Each structure stands twice: as C-alpha cells, then as structure tokens.
Amino acid sequence: MARIIAIANQKGGVGKTTTAVNLAAGLARVPQKVLLVDLDPQGNATMGSGVNKREIGASITEVLLGESDAKSAILRTAEDFDLLPGNIDLTAAEIQLMDRGEREHQLKRVLEPLRADYDFILIDCPPALSLLTLNALTAADSVIVPMQCEYYALEGISALVDTIEAIRGRLNPNLEIEGVLRTMFDVRNNLANAVSAELITHFGDKVFRTIVPRNVRLAEAPSHGQSIVGYDRASRGGVAYLGLAGEVVRRTKEREQAARKATKEAAA
Numbered sequence: 001m002a003r004i005i006a007i008a009n010q011k012g013g014v015g016k017t018t019t020a021v022n023l024a025a026g027l028a029r030v031p032q033k034v035l036l037v038d039l040d041p042q043g044n045a046t047m048g049s050g051v052n053k054r055e056i057g058a059s060i061t062e063v064l065l066g067e068s069d070a071k072s073a074i075l076r077t078a079e080d081f082d083l084l085p086g087n088i089d090l091t092a093a094e095i096q097l098m099d100r101g102e103r104e105h106q107l108k109r110v111l112e113p114l115r116a117d118y119d120f121i122l123i124d125c126p127p128a129l130s131l132l133t134l135n136a137l138t139a140a141d142s143v144i145v146p147m148q149c150e151y152y153a154l155e156g157i158s159a160l161v162d163t164i165e166a167i168r169g170r171l172n173p174n175l176e177i178e179g180v181l182r183t184m185f186d187v188r189n190n191l192a193n194a195v196s197a198e199l200i201t202h203f204g205d206k207v208f209r210t211i212v213p214r215n216v217r218l219a220e221a222p223s224h225g226q227s228i229v230g231y232d233r234a235s236r237g238g239v240a241y242l243g244l245a246g247e248v249v250r251r252t253k254e255r256e257q258a259a260r261k262a263t264k265e266a267a268a
Contacts, residue, residue, distance in 0.1 A: 001115045001116060002033075002035070002114070002115040002116075002117070002118040002119055002120055002121045003119070003120055003121070003141050003142070003252055004111060004115070004120075004121045004123065004139055004140045004141050004142075005120065005121070005122050005123070005140060005141065005142050005143070005144055005178055005248075006122075006123045006125055006133075006136040006137055006139075006140035006142075006143045006144070007019050007020045007023070007122060007123065007124055007125060007143075007144045007146065008125040008133060008136065008137065008143050008144075008145065008160065009125075009127065009145055009146055009147060009156065009157070009160060010127065010128060010129050010133075010156055010159055010160055010163070011127065011147070011152070011153065011156035012127035013127075013148075014127075014146050014147050014148050014153070014183060014184075015146045015148070015181075015183035015184055015212065016124065016125070016127065016146050017040065017042075017044045017045050017048060017124050018048075018146075018183070018212075018218065018222070019144065019146045019181060019183065019212075019241075019244075020036060020038075020045050020122055020123075020124035021036065021045050021048040021049055021124075021222075021227050022218075022221075022227045022228050022229060022237075022241035022244075023122060023144075023241060023244055023245060023248065024036040024049075024079075024081045024120075024122050024227070025079045025080075025081060025227035025228075025229040025230060025241070026227075026229050026241045026242045026244060026245030026246075027081070027119070027120055027122075027245045027248065027249070028079060028080040028081040029080075029229060029242065029245070030245055030246070030249055031080070032119040032120055032245075032249065033082075033117065033118045033119045033120075034081040034082065034118060034119065034120050034121075034122065035074065035081070035082045035083070035084060035114060035117075035118045035120070035121045035122070036049065036081055036082070036083050036084070036122050036124065037060060037084045037086075037107075037111070037121065037122065037123045037124065037136075038060060038083065038084065038085050038086035038124050039060060039086055039090065039107070039123055039124055039125055039126065039132050039133075039135070039136055040086060040090070040124050040125065040126045040127075040132075041086065041087070041088050041089075041090040041091045041094075041126065041132075042088075042126075043085070043086050043087040043088065044124075044222070045083075045086070045124040046083065046085040046086055046087065047222065047225065048221075048222040048225065048226075048227065049077045049079070049081075049083050049085075049225070049227070050077055050078050050079070050225035050226060051075055051077065051083060051085055051225075053085060053086070053087040053088075054087070056075070056085045056087065057073075058072060058073035059073060059084075059085045059086055059087055059089060059090075060073070060084050060085065060086045060090065060093075061086070061087070061089040061090050061092070061093040063084065063110050064093050064097065064106050064107065064110060064135075065093055065096060065097075070084065070110050070111075070113070070114060071114075073085070078226075078230070079226070079227055079229065079230045082118075086124075090132060094130060094131050094132055097131055097135075098131065103131060103135075104131070104134045104135055104138045104171055105135070105138055105139075105171075106135055107123075107135035107136060107138070107139040108135070108138055108139035110139075111139050120248070120252075123136040123139070123140060125137075129163055134167070134171070137163075137164065137167045137171070137172060137175060138167065138171045138172045139172075140172070140175060141174065141175070141176070142175065142176045142177065142178035143164060143175065143176075143177055143178055144178045144179055144180075144181055144248075145157060145160060145177065145179070145180045145181065146181045146183045146212075147180060147181070147182065147183065147199075148182075148183055148184050148185075148192075149182055149185060149189075149191070149192040149193070149195035149196045149199070150191065150192070150195060151191065151195070153195065154195060154198065154199075157180070157199075161177070164177065177203075177206050178248070178251070179206055179207065179208045179247075179248075179251070180199055180203050180206055180207045180208065181208050181210065181212065181244065182196055182199070182207070182208070182211045182212065183212040184212065184213075184214050185211045185212060185213050185214065186213070186214050187213075196211075208244060208247055209243075209247060210240055210241075210243045210244040210247055211240065212237065212240045212241065212244070213236050213237065213240060215228075215235060215236045215237035215240075217231065217232045217235035217236075217237055217238070218235065218236075218237030218238075221237075227241075228241055229241060229242060
C-alpha cells in the first residue's frame with residue numbers, strides 16, 4: 001500500500017516542485033514504485049518530468065472531474081516513475097469542484113484505488129491554500145515541507161502548521177508532518193544557519209538530515225526535462241535528493257516496524 005505524501009508550502013519559490021520531481025526520481029532509483037501527481041496549474045512538475053503539458057491528453061483535471069479514469073491518464077516517464085500530469089486546466093477544475101459535495105475529498109477518491117499499485121504517491125501542491133491544496137492534504141498520509149532558511153520562511157511554516165492542524169481536526173485526522181526539508185541552503189550565510197538551528201529546536205527529528213544546497217546543475221535540470229538524478233546525479237543537488245529518497249524510505253520502514261510492534265503488543 002502506497003504512502004501518500006503531499007509536498008506543500010503556502011510560500012512560493014521554496015523548491016517545492018523541484019523536490020517533488022527529484023524525490024520521485026530518487027525513490028524510483030532505490031528502487032520504489034512511484035506515482036507523481038501534478039496538482040499545480042502551472043504544470044511545472046509535468047514539464048520537469050519530461051512531459052509537455054500542452055500536448056497531454058487526459059490529465060488530473062479530467063480525472064478529478066470524473067471525465068477520465070485515473071489509470072488511463074497516467075504516463076510513464078523516462079526516469080522510471082509514473083506521472084499523473086497537470087496543466088492550466090486545473091484552474092477551471094477548481095472552480096467546478098467548488099459546487100460539488102465533499103469537494104475536499106475528490107483527490108482522495110481518485111488516489112485510493114491506486115494505492116495498491118505503488119510504494120509512494122507524491123503530490124506537488126500549488127503555492128497557496130487553495131481547494132486543490134486542501135484536496136491534497138485530505139488525501140495525504142503526511143506532508144513534506146520544503147523551505148528556505150530565511151526570516152520570512154519561519155512565518156510561512158508557522159501558518160502551514162496551523163493549516164495542517166485545522167485539516168487534521170476537520171478533514172484528515174491521520175495527517176502528519178513527514179518532515180521539513182531545508183532547500184537552496186548556503187552554509188556561508190549566517191542567517192540561514194541561525195534559521196536552520198531554530199528549525200531543529202522547534203521540530204526536532206522532523207527536520208530531514210538531508211540539506212539541499214544552492215546548485216547550478218539543480219537549476220539547469222528542468223530546462224532539459226529531467227530530474228537532477230537523471231541530469232547529473234553526481235552533482236551536489238543529485239547527491240542531496242538521492243539522500244532524501246533514502247531518508248524517506250528509512251522513515252517509512254521504521255514507521256511500519258513500529259506499527260507492527262504495537263499491533264503485536266496489543267494482541268498480547
């Protein structure tokens with residue numbers, strides 16, 4: 001059964017889509033069976049996966065609106081993970097979903113039948129607390145929060161934590177923070193180091209040990225329709241995202257072992 005992870009931050013420009021694409025590619029190399037869902041109308045995760053968002057047939061839009069079956073809309077990428085593509089049509093889909101009953105549960109309805117086919121389902125969310133983001137957080141088991149270590153980012157993550165708590169109380173009681181990922185990190189920046197230390201103080205082991213550095217190769221990869229893992233896995237960015245994939249798999253296994261142990265103890 002797949003673990004569904006939303007990659008979300010209400011603040012834009014923090015490396016959210018970069019993380020979604022590169023984590024999908026990294027997990028596929030482990031190897032794990034991965035589905036990446038592009039829920040952002042900008043369609044950047046689709047383009048970054050090597051798929052032209054202007055030339056796709058059925059997308060996540062048609063799937064959400066019940067006009068297409070999810071399996072028929074899924075595409076296989078060159079980097080061995082599956083993609084449920086998205087594009088600007090998602091904006092219109094969001095408007096149509098507003099009038100539907102249980103509108104926050106539409107994505108969950110779509111993804112539940114796919115769980116058995118994958119080890120991980122990753123959802124790239126829009127950089128806003130929209131209905132699409134609410135759908136992602138309602139469908140997800142956990143959230144990865146990418147963030148830059150700068151002053152305003154702390155305010156943004158505080159707002160996101162409040163949102164997660166509200167969704168846990170109203171829509172998805174099992175939602176948890178998978179981890180906070182420090183992105184575009186510059187070790188020479190004193191403020192970045194100070195914010196990083198504050199994150200660890202506040203979130204403890206929820207902060208991933210992996211740190212994604214500022215890296216030219218990482219910035220170049222999307223223009224080639226590739227992840228950094230496919231473009232230059234030996235670069236600092238490539239090593240970081242492969243490390244993140246390893247961390248996510250390890251945390252998932254530890255969680256499963258703890259759950260089995262608790263079940264045994266309860267039965268005894």
